[in-house]
Amino acid sequence: MSAIYTAIATASGRDGRAVSSDKKLDVTLAKPTEMGGNGEGTNPEQLFAAGYAACFASALDLVAGKKKVDVSDTAVTAEVGIGPNGSGGFALQVVLRVELPDGVAAETGRELVEAAHQVCPYSNATRGNVPVELVIE
Numbered sequence: 001m002s003a004i005y006t007a008i009a010t011a012s013g014r015d016g017r018a019v020s021s022d023k024k025l026d027v028t029l030a031k032p033t034e035m036g037g038n039g040e041g042t043n044p045e046q047l048f049a050a051g052y053a054a055c056f057a058s059a060l061d062l063v064a065g066k067k068k069v070d071v072s073d074t075a076v077t078a079e080v081g082i083g084p085n086g087s088g089g090f091a092l093q094v095v096l097r098v099e100l101p102d103g104v105a106a107e108t109g110r111e112l113v114e115a116a117h118q119v120c121p122y123s124n125a126t127r128g129n130v131p132v133e134l135v136i137e
Contacts, residue, residue: 014043035082045080045092052122053078056096059120064112071112073101094132109136 008021011029015037019026029044031037057076064071077097085091096117100109113134117123126132 011044015041018047045082048092049078049080049094052080052094052096052120055122056098056116056120059123060098060112060116063115063119067108067112069104069108069112071100071104075099092126092130094126094130095135096132097135097137099137106136 009018009025010021011018014029014031014035016029017027018029027047028041030039030041032043032045033039037043053076056078057074060071060074060076076099079095079097081093081095082090083093098109098113100112104112113136117132117134123132
């Protein structure tokens with residue numbers, strides 16, 4: 001693969017800071033209270049959820065545009081869960097909730113969401129590694 005863009009960020013851990021090389025992203029990180037932290041900053045799962053939701057929405061727009069279907073009022077919500085993997089480490093799970101415009105037929109919507117799941121780089125990166133559930137609302 002020949003990258004057309006490379007994002008670069010540096011972080012100091014779950015309780016610290018994450019900064020992109022261009023300084024457009026500069027966030028305080030904190031463990032969520034559910035993981036024993038103070039919850040006073042964002043966390044890697046929230047950042048992953050935001051990135052995945054945005055990327056998936058763009059992939060959906062791309063595949064819908066090729067089929068001349070207007071999905072401009074679509075909203076994608078990513079729920080990223082983290083928990084023990086049973087081997088001493090941790091694993092992620094994802095639910096993608098896709099709200100399509102009212103004018104998109106159910107079958108068409110399902111086809112577009114499935115096609116976007118094949119195109120989206122986050123979906124391709126997680127496939128076979130992270131369970132991803134697609135929910136159309």
